[in-house]
Amino acid sequence: xxxxxxxxxxxxxxxxxxxxxxxxxxxxxxxxxxxxxxxxxxxxxxxxxxxxxxxxxxxxxxxxxxxxxxxxxxxxxxxxxxxxxxxxxxxxxxxxxxxxxxxxxxxxxxxxxxxxxxxxxxxxxxxxxxxxxxxxxxxxxxx
Numbered sequence: 831x832x833x834x835x836x837x838x839x840x841x842x843x844x845x846x847x848x849x850x851x852x853x854x855x856x857x858x859x860x861x862x863x864x865x866x867x868x869x870x871x872x873x874x875x876x877x878x879x880x881x882x883x884x885x886x887x888x889x890x891x892x893x894x895x896x897x898x899x900x901x902x903x904x905x906x907x908x909x910x911x912x913x914x915x916x917x918x919x920x921x922x923x924x925x926x927x928x929x930x931x932x933x934x935x936x937x938x939x940x941x942x943x944x945x946x947x948x949x950x951x952x953x954x955x956x957x958x959x960x961x962x963x964x965x966x967x968x969x970x971x972x973x
Contacts, residue, residue, distance in 0.1 A: 848879035
């Protein structure tokens with residue numbers, strides 16, 4: 831059971847098992863790095879304080895499999911940009927019994943933050959932005 835209050839950043843609910851402020855800051859910074867047009871696909875992000883930087887990303891029903899995959903990879907890249915790394919990221923739809931996992935990665939770029947480097951200039955970032963744009967276009971116009 832969680833001992834904390836949940837917070838929200840751009841409509842995305844943020845949760846931390848033990849309510850650690852630095853976990854909320856990292857999650858909020860990562861969400862901020864994601865372009866505004868994709869925020870509505872993300873329902874929540876939780877950090878498991880006990881497992882140290884293990885994240886769970888839950889998507890809304892409107893997020894297709896391609897969108898979920900690309901956004902999870904983009905979130906991972908954003909986490910790497912704002913911190914030293916993570917112990918893994920699980921992602922899926924609310925109510926799913928099985929989530930997809932992104933393995934732990936501790937090759938983050940905190941030195942770049944000090945130099946004010948911008949994530950949007952990385953090749954990986956633009957790769958997943960292109961996948962997202964193509965996937966959203968494939969959905970067609972909203973009804």
